[in-house]
Amino acid sequence: MTAKIIDGKAIAQELRGNIAKAAAELAKDHGIVPGLAVVLVGADPASEVYVRSKSKAVTDAGMKSFDHKLPADTSQDDLLALIKQLNEDKNVHGILVQLPLPSQIDSTLVLNSIDPNKDVDGFHPVNAGRLATGQRALVPCTPFGCVILAKKMHSSLSGMNAVVIGRSNIVGKPLAQLLLAENCTVTVAHSKTKDLPGVCREADLLFAAVGRPEMVKGDWIKPGATVIDVGINRVPGEAGKTKLVGDVDYKEALAVAGAVTPVPGGVGPMTIACVILNTLRAACASAGLPEPK
Ligand code: NDP
Numbered sequence: 227m228t229a230k231i232i233d234g235k236a237i238a239q240e241l242r243g244n245i246a247k248a249a250a251e252l253a254k255d256h257g258i259v260p261g262l263a264v265v266l267v268g269a270d271p272a273s274e275v276y277v278r279s280k281s282k283a284v285t286d287a288g289m290k291s292f293d294h295k296l297p298a299d300t301s302q303d304d305l306l307a308l309i310k311q312l313n314e315d316k317n318v319h320g321i322l323v324q325l326p327l328p329s330q331i332d333s334t335l336v337l338n339s340i341d342p343n344k345d346v347d348g349f350h351p352v353n354a355g356r357l358a359t360g361q362r363a364l365v366p367c368t369p370f371g372c373v374i375l376a377k378k379m380h381s382s383l384s385g386m387n388a389v390v391i392g393r394s395n396i397v398g399k400p401l402a403q404l405l406l407a408e409n410c411t412v413t414v415a416h417s418k419t420k421d422l423p424g425v426c427r428e429a430d431l432l433f434a435a436v437g438r439p440e441m442v443k444g445d446w447i448k449p450g451a452t453v454i455d456v457g458i459n460r461v462p463g464e465a466g467k468t469k470l471v472g473d474v475d476y477k478e479a480l481a482v483a484g485a486v487t488p489v490p491g492g493v494g495p496m497t498i499a500c501v502i503l504n505t506l507r508a509a510c511a512s513a514g515l516p517e518p519k
Contacts, residue, residue, distance in 0.1 A: 229483040238495035246287040248518040260509035261290035262320040263312045268298035273324045302331045313341040320346035320505035346504035357403045369401035371496025372454050384409035391415045392435030434473035444478030453486040
């Protein structure tokens with residue numbers, strides 16, 4: 227058996243097209259152009275690439291992008307003052323502060339100062355609480371993207387056994403909440419889990435968000451299961467170069483699973499698509515409109 231390869235790039239592209247259509251309707255019917263402010267402190271090259279691709283995704287979708295590049299020695303007070311200004315700006319519907327922040331700045335304090343209704347990363351405790359209690363919430367983009375991919379493979383996730391490996395606040399925990407909201411039976415595994423391979427073998431849906439290259443082997447996977455690999459790990463490749471691999475041994479998974487995401491080209495592109503989806507959702511909510519379709 228060879229698993230279906232879940233083409234995250236194509237699914238993200240389709241999603242971005244739908245978001246652009248919905249944004250155009252929002253502008254036509256309500257005169258609202260969703261706006262995303264991205265704040266980058268310092269000049270970390272990886273962060274700069276990520277921020278540029280987010281800004282491009284935003285403008286490609288017909289939304290406004292407000293980029294704020296601050297020097298690495300920016301004080302915490304200056305950053306908090308900028309967030310306050312963005313919280314009050316009616317043209318800004320989403321605020322995203324690129325992590326990591328320099329050491330003189332308390333990241334938790336900064337993230338918690340963002341208006342929860344503009345928190346497109348979904349990291350604010352108010353959004354975590356709204357998600358956990360089934361209220362309309364801005365949810366973290368990577369788990370949001372994972373669930374959209376799973377739903378592309380199955381018309382309903384209801385009653386499925388879902389195993390999430392990893393319990394971070396940005397991936398594992400919100401992913402578990404989203405799957406619970408889809409009526410899955412959810413198990414969250416972590417570094418203290420006993421018999422992890424056995425736990426994984428029970429999964430109809432297996433999500434790996436660990437940060438350990440190719441940890442999930444073929445014999446951990448239930449035949450026919452859907453496997454979503456969140457991991458991004460850089461490892462030595464051929465001819466002295468490096469390459470990216472996931473948390474799942476992709477070759478082994480292909481032989482056992484029903485469907486599997488590649489790395490790169492699986493979850494990664496969905497994360498950026500969900501940033502702009504959350505910006506659209508925040509803009510709709512700010513105007514008292516229902517969730518975009
Ligand atoms: P964290 O390091 O915050 O969390 C890792 C989790 O994995 C922890 O809960 C940890 O358990 C668990 N874990 C570690 N080792 C093991 C093990 N041997 N067995 C079982 N569980 C283990 O990572 P993140 O959640 O931030 O990210 C996870 C991965 O996803 C990374 O590779 C990251 O690069 C990638 N990522 C990809 C994104 C994308 O857009 N595709 C976005 C965000 C992250 P414990 O809690 O017990 O320590």
